[in-house]
Amino acid sequence: MTATILDGRATKDAIFSELAPRVAALAEQGITPGLATVLVGDDPGSHAYVRMKHSDSAKVGVNSIRRELPADISQAKLEAVLDELNADPACTGYIVQLPLPKQLDAGAILERIDPEKDADGLAPVSLGRLVLGKPGPLPCTPLGIVELLRRYEVPLDGARVAVIGRGITVGRTLGLLLTRRTENATVTLCHTGTRDLAAEVRRSDIVVAAAGSPGLVTPDMVKPGAAVLDVGVSRVDGKLAGDVAPGVEEVAGHLAPNPGGVGPMTRAMLISNVVEAAERAAAR
Ligand SMILES: Nc1nc2c(c(=O)[nH]1)N[C@@H](CN(C=O)c1ccc(C(=O)N[C@@H](CCC(=O)O)C(=O)O)cc1)CN2
Numbered sequence: 001m002t003a004t005i006l007d008g009r010a011t012k013d014a015i016f017s018e019l020a021p022r023v024a025a026l027a028e029q030g031i032t033p034g035l036a037t038v039l040v041g042d043d044p045g046s047h048a049y050v051r052m053k054h055s056d057s058a059k060v061g062v063n064s065i066r067r068e069l070p071a072d073i074s075q076a077k078l079e080a081v082l083d084e085l086n087a088d089p090a091c092t093g094y095i096v097q098l099p100l101p102k103q104l105d106a107g108a109i110l111e112r113i114d115p116e117k118d119a120d121g122l123a124p125v126s127l128g129r130l131v132l133g134k135p136g137p138l139p140c141t142p143l144g145i146v147e148l149l150r151r152y153e154v155p156l157d158g159a160r161v162a163v164i165g166r167g168i169t170v171g172r173t174l175g176l177l178l179t180r181r182t183e184n185a186t187v188t189l190c191h192t193g194t195r196d197l198a199a200e201v202r203r204s205d206i207v208v209a210a211a212g213s214p215g216l217v218t219p220d221m222v223k224p225g226a227a228v229l230d231v232g233v234s235r236v237d238g239k240l241a242g243d244v245a246p247g248v249e250e251v252a253g254h255l256a257p258n259p260g261g262v263g264p265m266t267r268a269m270l271i272s273n274v275v276e277a278a279e280r281a282a283a284r
């Protein structure tokens, strides 16, 4: 078997073609969505992701606002930048690029984001809405995973899913999304304390690897025909490495590779969240 590739780049482009006319319709009502990014420090990966977010915005007609801040910024100064964005009508949505430098309290920063402008769905109010099943912005990577599976018609209803990694940006929130009645999957949230990871993966129809552990998921662990999504990002000898080992494509039925799978979907869902928030604001 050779897996069908879940092509995140092509799917992102398709989503952008769907979003562009919606942005044009907002423009006719005199509304231009504006996405701001808050980037602290010099991490080259974070700089690259933020650059991509602005280039994506330009493609669909969303305005860009950038705040680049020094790595040693104080909590108070960073919070003041967020207060400015909360008050700026040109900024209809914004994100704080993660991770933040260690001296900063990331939880308090996310709490400072006006929930109406939370483009990442990571502010506590948005996470609470997700838990309660209320409408609101959803975290971009989990949303991108669900959207990618949906567009490739990978069945979720009743599927057994192994999610590896319990972080807020991917694993924990993906578990919440996949167990909604609309998705109806059965999720096992695996982590470093999981006793027999191979057994959990082997009985799963869908495997989402988001541990940041290079080559963690090997071909012998995968049920033939399963869908495997590689979300892990690590550096090995200066090169990007995912969580899925070579050879899995020979066993899996579907594979979201890394790069080219879930990463572009994360960006597509960010822009989609920005457009949806602007549409909600226009309807008020
Ligand atoms: N505030 C946030 N911080 C972080 C998030 C997030 O959703 N919100 N997620 C990740 C980083 N991330 C977005 O910020 C992100 C990661 C990867 C990609 C992507 O398109 N990757 C490409 C490869 C790009 C490359 O060439 O390096 C791919 O996988 O094909 C986009 C966004 C952590 N921080």
Ligand SMILES: [Mg+2]
Pocket (backbone or CB within 6 Å): 101, 102, 103, 104, 105, 106
């Ligand atoms: Mg900290």
